[in-house]
Amino acid sequence: MDYSAFDAVLLLSFGGPEGPEQVRPFLENVTRGRNIPPERLDDVAEHYLHFGGVSPINRINRALIDQIRVELGTRGVDLPVYFGNRNWQPFVEDTVATMRDNGIRRAAVFATSAWSGYSSCTQYVEDIARAREAAGPDAPELVKLRPYFDHPLFVEIFADTVTAAAAELPGDARLIFTAHSVPVAADQRCGPRLYSRQVAYAASLVAAAAGYDDYDLAWQSRSGPPQVPWLEPDVGDHVSTLTAAGTKAVIVCPIGFVADHIEVVWDLDEELRSQTDAAGVALARASTPNADPRFARLAVDLIDELRDDAAPARVTGPDRVPGCAASINGEPCRPPHCVAQGTGD
Template structure:
């Protein structure tokens, strides 16, 4: 789509979701329509849907993009401009779209190398190319069953359920498009949350091992190094619902439990005696709304007896604005203010182990690999193929149609 015809708004919210007669899971394939936690039924797919968050690629894109991200919350442009300056500092360009283009190429190459002959379509939730554009292209190409890969590894409203809602929005939008004749509705399954897959964990292990070596080479003893595993803060109410009933009553819900499980695995493989913490960043809600803490900058400022800090962006699949600004800019500046040596390890990006993991997640579902044979490296997991009812709900926004999971 050319810049002159590119839309500035994402598809409207879905008013309903297609349900086949007797189906439990909306818009599901035969393998998942009855809603198993894990399926061992082989399923033939026509294509893969790589789903990203999206990001602006120029100064004129910034405010329309932020309006899409915050749609339905009534946030005025004046407040959005407070966030927009992060993007404007980088000429209005988020790296996330280019990161996804690189991942798209790497994933296609890895699939071909494994003999998996499936096309990969790419659509974003909040900026071009939008999800409904990707689905319209797929439908026009004769695609009817897809396996979706969200570029987010953990359970929470923003990292799982909201993807499922936006897929529902996109499916309804495609169904409304004039001139597009679809003889059967598109069906979309999703891969499991992949926080526990060894291919997701490996890039963090490699990055932390290298950073620890660099800190030691710079003269910092192990007992003077602090490792901060950082992820996006979310409202505590959302955290409590993340992961559903599995984590009912657990402080921070599945979102925190899953991050801690991965952090423990990474530290065990790199430096079991190194001090570490799980910290949070990028809080964006009103001061009256509780969000997960501690904040990364507050934590850095309060460190005692440390001469070096290593930040591991554990919650992120690739570099984007929250990594470039909140970590590479603000957290680094905070460390410098406190005379701390600073390093930030890489995100998975297109690390070969991560790309191979995504191929493996697709292979699991094509072959119907039973859960006990799936790759997993934490005490939590492998996670569900079909999200449980109410999992990762957002009580403030109320029920919204979503696919790839049990209703509601």
């Protein structure tokens, strides 16, 4: 495939409600086919309603798109940037149809997930394939950019936010990285523990960059039935263990997320903070990339890798990079593996 030119960029994300009346339909979209009990949806809906029924994610993504446009302009590249979501407006199917009608023929797709694995990578490829199929034979070619968990700017941003959070606390605060938990079986779906190994690898890179030799990795936001094994320890349980051992201050870095959306601001800023306040433990939560201009630079860097057929920029650690099962010799996934032309392969 000729990657020498793109005529658009598509930012592809998860989506979120932007009003109270949208919360329940959004959650039904997210959980369709998963047999989630209605009472569980009611519980999660309360998290959104606590913030007026508005998720921060669309606002953050629109700000990031503005930054991507600026970064493209600084490089002398004139490309329109489109926005599509899996679970809420603007739906990716509608966006790709608009791109088709606008005459777009080939677009680079930047997904708001840094990882390989099914939910964080393959499902976005499926989203692209579904949207192209809905758009018909004139749908644009869409090329998903590679996972970027070890990109220098990803590591730099999180190292800076850890340092900023640490400045709020005593010097002996314990550093804890968190990411979204998934079922243990799902962590095997695209290669042995692919997602969890990538999270652990990225945490080691960020910890080193921020000057930490010792830290912990925990998981958050689990939503499955208790009889199904998920990645552990849960961050709340882990903080309880640390508290019992005498820890008085913790820095929590949600390295698994690229935006301060509901699963960050509710699970960490509300629930975990309530727990630490009750236990007399000081908590500082590191920010995520959000619309940091460096995150926009990262996105455009990934496009340039394809345009220039350049080697991926990445920070290397002492361990082997946990690469996608579709890659070669354990190297991180990159084209032609991360593509979507309607097949979902």
